[in-house]
Amino acid sequence: MIFLSRTLIASSVALAALAGCASMSNAPAKVSYGALVGPNDMTLYTFDKDTADSGKSVCNGPCATNWPPLMARPNDAANGDFSIITRDDGSKQWAVKGKPLYYWAKDNKPGDMTGDGFNKVWHTAKP
Numbered sequence: 001m002i003f004l005s006r007t008l009i010a011s012s013v014a015l016a017a018l019a020g021c022a023s024m025s026n027a028p029a030k031v032s033y034g035a036l037v038g039p040n041d042m043t044l045y046t047f048d049k050d051t052a053d054s055g056k057s058v059c060n061g062p063c064a065t066n067w068p069p070l071m072a073r074p075n076d077a078a079n080g081d082f083s084i085i086t087r088d089d090g091s092k093q094w095a096v097k098g099k100p101l102y103y104w105a106k107d108n109k110p111g112d113m114t115g116d117g118f119n120k121v122w123h124t125a126k127p
Helices: 002-025 062-066
Strands: 030-032 035-037 045-047 082-086 092-096 122-124
């Protein structure tokens, strides 16, 4: 009986750990180098001109060429601090704490943060 109880407890703990990993895999970003990075390990940024929780990005057209959005896939769903906004063209973009997330086209490798402070309105995204 004790063996069966221990086995059930161990199985429950293992299942809970797997469930936690599964929910983390749904997150569009992770923390690295003290900042949020996308699935490609490149630094993510926020833009001061975006209004948190507005559900919109004001960085479109040429702005989005220099600051590519962290795009969401059609089946992605909000998870914790991460939400999904709809861009002007109807595509979906990830946001953290209501602020849309972007890459900087001039970052060349993981760990680069050359967009931080750009024009005093772009900042590395923090967890």
